[in-house]
Amino acid sequence: MTTGQQPTGPADRAVTVDGVPVRRGSRVRLRPHHRSDIFDLALTGRTAEVATVEEDLEGRTHVAVLLDGDPGRDLGSGTQIAHRFFFAPDELEPLGSPDGGGRPEPRVLVAGVGNIFLGDDAFGPEVAAALLDRPLPPGVHVADFGIRGMDLAYALVDGYDAAVLVDAAPRGRPPGTLHVIEPDLGEAAGAAPEAHGMDPVKVLALARRLSDGALPRVLIVGCEPESCPSGEEPEVTPGLSAPVREAVAKAVPLVEAVVSDLLAELRNRTAARPAPAEGSIR
Incomplete structure (x- = not known):
């Protein structure tokens, strides 16, 4: 030496x-x-x-x-x-940007929601599992929340700039049909908060209360189920129907495209601010 x-x-x-x-x-x-x-x-x-x-x-x-x-x-x-x-x-x-400018990368949560024991309700967890095997952009976090509505509500107020919920969402279309929905957060404000369970509207209502009304932008990538669980104690039916199983493979690139668009929008919004150190991108 x-x-x-x-x-x-x-x-x-x-x-x-x-x-x-x-x-x-x-x-x-x-x-x-x-x-x-x-x-x-x-x-x-x-x-x-x-x-x-x-x-x-x-x-x-x-x-x-x-x-x-x-x-x-x-x-x-x-x-x-x-x-x-x-x-x-x-x-x-x-928690910083590659250019060293002190501007943090946008954070996007991708949340698979649904009950894996209720047939097509497992669509969200299946898509989350598939996404976890693929490379993710910086700032993107994928998680399977299952039916843990309280955990998801707290995650939504944990500094994310946007969230994509992946769920089985009946809208009267043929089974396996995919759609992207931006929920009306005003409607969520009127829903009764639910500490347990995974009704997305009630989860958003709980998150609004936890954050005093300040929520990130939320999109839902939904899939039309072949059948929906009903009743207070629906029958356990593990496994997706054939059309929803096929939709999982199509949903993965769709979610990636939605996330890419959100990141571009968030970065552009941040870049438009003249003083990077003055605040968050929301």
């Missing part, structure tokens, strides 16, 4: 994620792989600060993060009391 040179340690390392340098002190959002263990998946969407960028003996990079809200953080970022969680670089979403 030449005199005067300093060795590169974890505190000095950086890794590039989506064109953004990530190093100690960088702010990130966690996007664990869908095949990660349940403990990592539980942290999906949480924000954190990078503690160190580590390299193992096989040359693989791991990023240690400190979660926002961890009470051990109050003692300083150098404390060993706060819990450190390790993620691969591609499981992180930098």
Whole structure:
């Protein structure tokens, strides 16, 4: 080692994620792989600060993060009391832009909703599972919410700029017909909030109450089911009908196109603002 040179340690390392340098002190959002263990998946969407960028003996990079809200953080970022969680670089979403201008990437939530035990109501979860096997643009998060309406309501108020709900939506068309709907959020305001269950209108109503009326733009990619569950205790019928099964493959590129249009719209709206540091894109 030449005199005067300093060795590169974890505190000095950086890794590039989506064109953004990530190093100690960088702010990130966690996007664990869908095949990660349940403990990592539980942290999906949480924000954190990078503690160190580590390299193992096989040359693989791991990023240690400190979660926002961890009470051990109050003692300083150098404390060993706060819990450190390790993620691969591609499981992180930098909270900043590749051009270094301080303008955050737009965030879009794609939510599969529906009951996998009620036939065609499983359309949304099936599409979400298919999307998780495809590359996603920066800032896009796909999740299967199933019938967890409360979780979806809280996700909608967690700083997303737009959301795409994927659901079985009867509209009197032939089974398997796909359509894109922009719900009237004014109608959602009049619906009774529901803490449990997955009625999209009631979920939006609950999200409005949680956010004091400030919701991101919401679109629904719906599929006409062959049959709809009915009654207070509908019969368990796992498996999609043939036309809805075929529609899943068609819905994947449709959702990707909708997301692409939303990202372009959000970026254009952000770029039109003269002072990037003055606020969010909403």
